[in-house]
């Protein structure tokens with residue numbers, strides 16, 4: 001059924017259709033509307049057979065999900081940013097225990113400086129936790145990926161993180177086609193755990209594994225991701241057959257025929273990128289794009305093949321690995337073995353800065369002249385950072401970068417703390 | 425004291441210790457301990473790797489066997505990281521004969537909440553959930569999750585095995601470490617050796633402040649009492665908390681054969697009061713027949729050796745510890761009606 005609703009509500013409804021049995025909720029922008037929506041559905045009886053638990057922290061949220069999943073229930077939670085880091089230890093643990101938890105990550109920057117807006121720093125921080133990471137391009141896909149996520153997670157006994165861009169997707173009102181309960185029930189059978197806590201068949205789960213077996217356990221965890229490279233596209237195919245639309249899969253190439261400059265990105269920015277590619281193609285510029293849906297597992301072979309004709313690859317990245325540059329680009333270089341193709345990083349959209357079509361067009365133009373640096377910060381306020389660097393070169397300043405920058409930008413704004421008067 | 429009693433027409437001699445301990449042989453079958461029963465669950469079976477005389481191994485075994493009996497075997501246990509977890513599950517071996525899950529150090533209460541929710545959601549409402557952790561896992565790193573579980577009144581019995589330090593990592597101070605005790609991070613050096621006086625937290629009382637249905641303290645020195653409290657806790661729904669003192673020969677620097685004796689002296693000195701509370705109010709205390717001076721409890725433990733240096737006994741500190749015991753005796757009326 002078509003509905004004009006907020007992305008978070010669309011996701012909440014899609015998640016409810018998956019019949020989660022335990023939902024753990026803790027507020028953090030921009031994810032909160034999803035768990036609020038689910039809470040209302042549990043409370044008014046639309047979502048039956050579900051335990052909705054208001055936990056005391058994100059660490060608690062993931063921990064409750066771990067217990068619930070190990071106890072044989074379909075478990076779901078959602079978080080973002082600081083919340084993901086707060087639960088980090090349990091996030092790794094869920095993957096290590098092979099628990100098919102599904103979590104929405106409303107992608108948001110990580111502080112300091114604190115920032116509630118969108119980028120991918122949170123997801124990147126935990127990219128190696130053993131979770132499958134799927135990125136949604138649109139609100140429709142955000143809803144659909146959750147339905148696929150439970151299938152993938154439960155088939156592989158591996159947790160799945162559905163990454164949705166904060167605000168851009170979570171808070172945007174769009175037309176979303178929501179399937180019926182019967183349709184989802186046909187696609188997603190009830191959860192049958194492979195191993196669960198059961199007094200009739202007692203297992204010890206979560207034992208201490210030493211050097212003699214740890215490598216093997218990790219190898220097998222890696223192998224789940226290798227298997228996921230087959231499962232994810234298969235589930236996307238089945239989804240298309242069942243619901244009649246595209247969602248998920250490993251990668252989505254766009255206008256790659258004869259493309260010389262190929263932009264690669266994760267998530268919602270691909271919409272803008274495709275618009276720019278269309279415009280460039282109109283002008284005769286041979287541009288193309290790839291939207292990566294599955295960042296973990298990373299589809300090395302598919303990317304290698306899709307990029308075989310490219311002259312240059314530009315990663316538009318919403319995160320930064322300080323001291324290295326772009327995480328996506330460094331991953332992508334591994335996919336390009338055998339191709340002598342330069343891979344550029346464009347850091348864009350950090351902390352919610354809008355990525356404009358003009359900015360992307362400029363990147364394509366510079367790339368076409370092979371004039372891009374290895375790493376470019378899109379729309380960087382050069383005079384601000386250079387002023388600060390010059391000041392810092394003369395005067396060693398410790399302390400918060402954001403506040404130091406403010407001093408340079410507007411010295412009048414800096415509060416001077418007056419020495420306390422005696423007796424105060 | 426030597427005494428005699430009637431059991432099934434047979435006169436048997438027994439030795440009654442200074443407390444109210446009574447041997448199983450003297451009791452009718454129904455009131456005998458779970459531990460003495462051949463059909464106990466053996467939740468933790470032999471072959472684990474605890475140190476000799478480990479109070480935690482005893483306490484966990486007593487508590488879980490009693491809980492298993494109370495739950496009719498329909499039980500799942502969740503464990504925080506710590507000695508108990510490490511010594512029972514050196515992969516690929518396990519000492520657990522019950523369904524058991526370990527996630528991480530600080531989340532056992534939340535994991536247990538999740539297991540209980542799963543049992544409800546999947547229609548297995550008869551399955552009970554017990555969570556357990558050491559004092560560090562409970563009073564420090566797991567405290568937020570524990571308070572959340574209490575506050576929501578989740579259907580979980582949480583058991584803290586209090587050996588008064590982070591033992592698994594080599595005896596570091598926790599917020600349950602007693603004043604003046606030597607640990608690896610509160611060494612017995614300098615002008616104020618050992619753990620700082622006036623620090624630490626009293627978790628049973630914090631649990632009571634949540635007004636949960638049941639809170640109790642117990643000791644491995646009093647098996648009947650411990651089992652009775654676990655059994656009572658298992659008969660109630662909602663969040664329940666039992667704090668069991670479990671001496672640790674390695675961390676306390678005590679002889680492995682003294683574990684029960686020290687646990688008993690902790691109670692008899694008044695340093696570790698045994699009580700029960702319901703919905704925030706103390707409902708029962710275990711009285712002490714003869715109060716022993718704290719010195720009797722402290723002296724056999726090397727972690728307090730700096731208080732008893734030859735010719736330099738620290739009378740001031742001993743008096744401070746004695747005052748703590750006396751305060752407990754007054755607060756809980758441990759000497760019985762009208763005696764303090």
Ligand SMILES: Cc1ncc(C[n+]2csc(CCOP(=O)(O)OP(=O)(O)O)c2C)c(N)n1
Nearest residue numbers: 506507529558559560561589590591592593
């Ligand atoms: C997050 C985290 N921090 C620290 C540790 C290290 N650690 C493991 S067990 C332990 C001590 C446990 O102490 P306690 O809870 O008192 O249990 P005990 O071993 O004394 O029974 C510590 C500090 C850990 N595993 N995880």
Ligand code: SF4
Nearest residue numbers: 474475478507672674
């Ligand atoms: S260190 Fe202490 S708690 Fe740990 S196994 Fe040894 S005696 Fe038991």
Ligand SMILES: [Mg+2]
Nearest residue numbers: 558559589591
């Ligand atoms: Mg301890």
